[in-house]
Amino acid sequence: MASPRIAAENVIREFLGRIKKDPASPLDAPLYADGVGLDSLETAELSALLEDEFGSDPFSSADELPQTLAEVLDHYGAAVEAEAV
Amino acid sequence: MSEQNDPRVVVVTGGSRGLGAGIVREFLDDGSRVATCSRSATPAVEEWASEAPDRFLFVPADLADADDAKRFVDAVIERWGRIDVLVNNAGVARDGILGMMSDEDLDTVIDLNLKGTLYVTRLVSRRMLARRSGAIVNISSIVGISGYRGLTVYSATKAALDGLTRALARELGSRGITVNSIAPGYLRTEMSHGLDEDQLQQIVRRTPAGRLGEPADIARVVQFLVDPRNSYLTGQVIVVDGGLTS
Numbered sequence: 155m156a157s158p159r160i161a162a163e164n165v166i167r168e169f170l171g172r173i174k175k176d177p178a179s180p181l182d183a184p185l186y187a188d189g190v191g192l193d194s195l196e197t198a199e200l201s202a203l204l205e206d207e208f209g210s211d212p213f214s215s216a217d218e219l220p221q222t223l224a225e226v227l228d229h230y231g232a233a234v235e236a237e238a239v
Numbered sequence: 240m241s242e243q244n245d246p247r248v249v250v251v252t253g254g255s256r257g258l259g260a261g262i263v264r265e266f267l268d269d270g271s272r273v274a275t276c277s278r279s280a281t282p283a284v285e286e287w288a289s290e291a292p293d294r295f296l297f298v299p300a301d302l303a304d305a306d307d308a309k310r311f312v313d314a315v316i317e318r319w320g321r322i323d324v325l326v327n328n329a330g331v332a333r334d335g336i337l338g339m340m341s342d343e344d345l346d347t348v349i350d351l352n353l354k355g356t357l358y359v360t361r362l363v364s365r366r367m368l369a370r371r372s373g374a375i376v377n378i379s380s381i382v383g384i385s386g387y388r389g390l391t392v393y394s395a396t397k398a399a400l401d402g403l404t405r406a407l408a409r410e411l412g413s414r415g416i417t418v419n420s421i422a423p424g425y426l427r428t429e430m431s432h433g434l435d436e437d438q439l440q441q442i443v444r445r446t447p448a449g450r451l452g453e454p455a456d457i458a459r460v461v462q463f464l465v466d467p468r469n470s471y472l473t474g475q476v477i478v479v480d481g482g483l484t485s
Contacts, residue, residue, distance in 0.1 A: 195410065199368045206369035 158208060158230040165207050166223065169200055181224040190223065200226075246294065248319045249273045249465075250312075252302060252359055253329030255281040257428035258378065261454020262326055262461055267291055269462070274315040276300040277329070302329050302355030303347075312362040321370060324465045325363045327356045327400070328378040330393075337391040345392055352396035356403070364411060373416040374465040377404050378457070381422050381480050397422070401476045408474030417473040419464045424480025426452040448481030 156164070171177035175190055183189040185197065192200065201213035204226075212220045212229035220226045254263040254275030260283050266273045267287060274296040275284070287295045298314045300307040315322055330352045333344040360375065367373030382390050383397030401420050408418040425434070425442045434442075443450060460479050463469060478484060 195413070198365070199414065202365035202369040205365065 159227050162204060162208060162227055162230040163223075165203065166200065166226065169203055173199075179223060181227070182222055184222055185220065185226070246270050246272050247323040248315065248321055249324040249326070250315055250322050250359075250363060251275045251326040251328055252355070253277050255279075255284050255297070258423065258426055258454045258457055259326075259328040261428075262328060262458045263287065265455065265458035265462060266324075267295065270294075271324075272296075272319055274298070274311075274318070276302065276311045301351075302359055303350035305354075305358045308355065308358035309362060312359065312366075316366065322363050322366050323373055325360065325367075325373070325375045326378065326461055326465075327360060327376070329355055330378070330396070332390060332393045334389045334393075336389060340392065348392045348396055352393070353399050356400060360403070360407070364407070364416070367416045368411070368414055371415045373411075374467075375407065375416065375418045376461050376464050377401075377418070377420045379404075379420045379422045379476065381424050381478060381484050384422060384476070384478070385484055404476065405474050412473055415470070417464070417470055419473060420476040421457060421460055421464070422476050422478045422480070423457050424452050424478075424483045426454065426457070428454060442483070446481040446483045447485065450481065452479065452481060 167177040170179065170190065173196055175192070179190045185192050197213065201211045204211035205214060208230065210229070212226055216229060220229070249266045249271045251259055251262050251266070251273060252275065253259040254273075255277035259275065259277075260281075263273050263275050267290075272294045276298045277284075278301050279299055280297060284297045288297060296315060296318055298311045300311040302308045302311070312322075331348055333340070333348050335344070356377065364373075364375070367375075377400045379400040380394070380397040382394040383399075383401055386394050401422070404418050404420040411418060424446065425439070439451065457479055460477055464472065464477070
């Protein structure tokens with residue numbers, strides 16, 4: 155079974171393909187503008203989708219909003235480490 | 240059974256009495272799964288819980304409290320996994336001339352009618368966004384359009400709901416989610432009890448339909464607005480008042 159981080163990455167890349175963004179965007183690409191190019195509604199949609207799939211998402215529950223795909227995925231990586239402690 | 244064939248999941252806020260109860264009844268009758276909330280249970284709620292235990296959920300909640308709103312929505316998701324329809328019906332009226340109204344009464348009306356609606360809609364719209372489908376109906380009032388002496392704060396919150404409807408319809412339209420308002424006229428329910436008999440008779444005389452409204456009059460329009468076949472209808476305020484404001 156895939157780790158939450160890998161599962162989240164799969165969900166995000168599938169989502170990007172569905173909204174006509176580049177599903178192969180590098181992990182360090184900024185989420186907005188010249189990076190992945192998400193607008194505010196697409197960001198809300200991604201946030202809701204991740205919460206629906208995994209029970210939490212970094213846009214709603216983190217102290218600082220993620221700025222890159224890697225920072226989104228860190229939310230799920232960190233959750234795994236916390237569970238292991 | 241596939242999810243597509245499952246009964247739809249409907250959330251009706253403030254469904255334990257009055258208009259909300261009429262809306263709950265209509266959805267239960269059409270086979271939907273219905274969740275509702277209010278601060279406390281009523282005999283109607285207990286009847287539905289025993290009549291349709293698999294299709295009815297009641298959660299005691301004060302939606303003016305954001306934590307309670309979240310607890311309610313979380314309970315629906317835990318039970319049925321999704322929400323297809325949201326009817327924002329919960330509301331409270333405090334009558335009186337604005338110049339004499341206490342801070343407490345002002346807060347009570349705004350906190351439930353406006354902030355409570357926003358709390359629930361924020362949570363439910365996220366679930367609908369994730370699935371790219373859904374229908375939201377806000378129960379406003381003709382007093383939000385025409386005003387009514389002694390109901391200034393209530394009227395302001397109802398007008399705000401119509402603004403919410405228009406803005407949210409624009410926000411979510413591209414994601415297959417419709418948002419509409421129904422502005423009922425004067426109904427024969429608890430909310431009309433702030434009006435005395437003379438006032439009610441005067442309203443009846445001025446109403447082309449010649450009577451006060453019944454909850455079922457409104458519930459049928461709710462059903463129409465949330466019918467997936469009517470997905471081209473969004474961002475509108477439907478006045479259902481027997482012709483009073485025509």
